[in-house]
Amino acid sequence: MTINKFEIEGVIEMTPRVFEDDRGYFFESFNRKQFNEIVGQDILFVQDNQSFSTKHVLRGMHFQKPPFAQGKLVRVTAGKVLDVAVDLRKKSATYGQHVKCILSAEKNNQLWIPEGFAHGFLALSENATFAYKCTNYYNAESEGSLNWNDEDFAIDWGINEAPILSSKDLGNESFINFKSPF
Template sequence: MKVEETYLKGCFVIMPKVFKDDRGYFLETFNEQVFSKETGIKTHFVQDNLSKSSKGVLRGLHFQEGEAAQAKLVQVIKGRVLDVCVDLRKDSLTFGKHFSITLDGLNKVQLYVPRGFAHGFIVLEDNTIFSYKCDNFYDKNSESGIIFNDKTLNIDWNFPEEKIIVSEKDKTLETFENLFR
């Protein structure tokens, strides 16, 4: 496994070792001991989630507040997404900055998104299957989010905005300015 920290402290790109042969492939998607050694982070995941989406679906930018905050280890099982996380830690030097990476089912790259970040992704291929581990349980009363086309964050989703498919709930999310300034 190769691990690289992004310019957002505590946010890591993880490239697992994939063993391929004529039967297919095998990889270890998570090993708590190796993860802790490589990142310096002790974590315990308690919930796994999976979504299947069509091309153009944008999910996010979501986060949970307070004691219900979640760290996530995200990956694409099949298909391809542009994955984005935003640093919401007010005491961070990168507060309000975002990181994006293309994740796909071929390269098996993962992204570790720490607590205190918003997270979202746009699907770039039909029938994409997206998986993520969470270190805290989902709590509806603590959920929040930032509108995907927020002018302050100015995220380039690399997709025509008029073709983006967003849930009714995500269309009404707050702006970064309203939540954090």
């Protein structure tokens, strides 16, 4: 497995070793013992989610507030996305900064996003199936969202046209008014 740690502490890209031959391929997509060694914590996932998006769909920037905060292990099982995580941890030296990572079914890479981050992604391929493991159960009252295009984040999504957003993602909170619960 190849490990890539980012400038923002805690976010880790993991790319498994893939065994290919003329029949196809095999790879281990998750191994709890190995994952916990990589992240340096004992993580237990309790919920798996999956979404399907067409090209230019942008979902984000979402998070769950404590006590329902979620760490997420995200990956793409079909297609390709630009994945983004924004640090919302008040005491972090990288508070308000973000990391970006291209996730693709071709590469089979995954991104670990610990609690205390807003998360979003943009579908880059015609279709993208996005799967993620969560460390806590979803709670509607604890859901939070920030503007995907907030000037304070300065995220370069790499698009020249308006993304396709849900009605929920059209009116998210701006970072300047945000009071982090993390």
